[in-house]
Amino acid sequence: MHNVRVPAQTWSIAELAAEYDVTLRTIRFYEDRGLLTPERRGTVRVYHPRDRVRLGLILRGKRLGFSLDEIATIVDMYDAEPGEEGQLVYLLDQITTRRADLEQRRRDIEETLRELNEVEARCRADLQALRDRQPSRGRQTAKAVGRRADS
Amino acid sequence: MHNVRVPAQTWSIAELAAEYDVTLRTIRFYEDRGLLTPERRGTVRVYHPRDRVRLGLILRGKRLGFSLDEIATIVDMYDAEPGEEGQLVYLLDQITTRRADLEQRRRDIEETLRELNEVEARCRADLQALRDRQPSRGRQTAKAVGRRADS
DNA sequence: CTCGTACTTGACGCTTACGTAAACGTAAAG
DNA sequence: CTTTACGTTTACGTAAGCGTCAAGTACGAG
CATH class of the missing domain: 1.10.1660.10 (Multidrug-efflux Transporter Regulator; Chain: A; Domain 2)
Structure with a gap:
């Protein structure tokens, strides 16, 4: 052994x-x-x-x-020790529940990450536009319209 | 338009x-x-x-x-409205932080899911062994040794 | 013996994220 | 007019997850 x-x-x-x-x-x-x-x-x-x-x-x-x-x-x-059949069945059920929960979280995370990427892209574009156009003073750009969550 | x-x-x-x-x-x-x-x-x-x-x-x-x-x-x-440069830079920083956080979570979730799979496999094996060996009474199997988290 | 360091058990406090009444307003339906 | 449905504010209650003393114990070094 x-x-x-x-x-x-x-x-x-x-x-x-x-x-x-x-x-x-x-x-x-x-x-x-x-x-x-x-x-x-x-x-x-x-x-x-x-x-x-x-x-x-x-x-x-x-x-x-x-x-x-x-x-x-x-x-x-x-x-957990192996235990009796009822215990094992219960455990398997718990595992199923937990897994479903975690997979939901993973989906949430991936969705959020995708959206963060979009926000970042917009952000960088705005920044670039700002620097191209007016190296010193900031101004509102027309592209800014319609980006709020009120679609 | x-x-x-x-x-x-x-x-x-x-x-x-x-x-x-x-x-x-x-x-x-x-x-x-x-x-x-x-x-x-x-x-x-x-x-x-x-x-x-x-x-x-x-x-x-x-x-x-x-x-x-x-x-x-x-x-x-x-x-967020585009706003001034400082705002945008701050936003980008926030995005970076959030992303790191979410990616850590995703790693945690994937690790946990892998471990859940292992637990499930053990569980099913135990259940099978239990049913093969003693269709009515439960008994402790030798394979049960050494599975606890004290390795 | 005394000091310092690490550990112990209470016990109270605090923040977050709501639940749970209590008491009241308003507008349509019977 | 009364009921019913739906909404409002104010305010106290609560469970989770610790932080933060306070007061005492245990032990080796000097």
Whole structure:
């Protein structure tokens, strides 16, 4: 089985906080919400690789705009034990839901990016026109008409 | 110029709310935050196509997890008048920032989708194994080991 | 022993994005 | 006139996601 027995590194709360650029308060808050479950040595928290990975997932979830509750269900999917059939079916259902959600977001993002490109093009054109025409004073151009969102 | 003079439809607050499936409260709140500026006929709000488009943009922004403040800057970009050079340069800068943000989100989403696919595959495999082996009772399989996020 | 550093648990505060009444206006229908 | 539908403002409530003290514990260095 080639079991290499890597020392299984651990981290303090401050180390994790520094690495992921969050505050101690935040990490403790996530624990309070059941998203992290560090070991306790006496009163002190000791974070294992598992916790570290989960923190990464949590923060990615946050970047995606999920609520902590949603993140909880997602993260728990990642390291769920196989369990019984009902559990597995439920998990598959959750996956379907999440995927639909993410694909909607992706469509939104791509649409927004396309529109940003248009706005940028208009912007550059205006800038160019402005510089061609009047190197010092600005003036309203006729091309500016009809660009507002009132079509 | 082929100016067709379309009647320029308007909507009541309830109509917009129904169409976009939000509450009246929400729409009024967006107005309070300066995101919408409907016409007033007496005391009553009258929404024009421009407002309708903006509401759509706002809601898409929300789906993407932006705050209303962020959404405000985005939406205002869409129907900004050309203005002076400084304005244009600022706008281009904003566009760059937003684009970077959105592209980060897209990467996050794609990574998450890939991982969801993996989880799903494992899940289906477990389910299959469970059904092959024990059509009635569930049992823990050896393949279940080492899947948790503690690698 | 004292200091410094890192950690702990409360507990209160704050912002965002609305929900939820309460109380009132207006205009058409019965 | 009363009801009904639809709209209005004002204002307090709330859940999420932390920030920010305050006060105490634990431990190695000097």
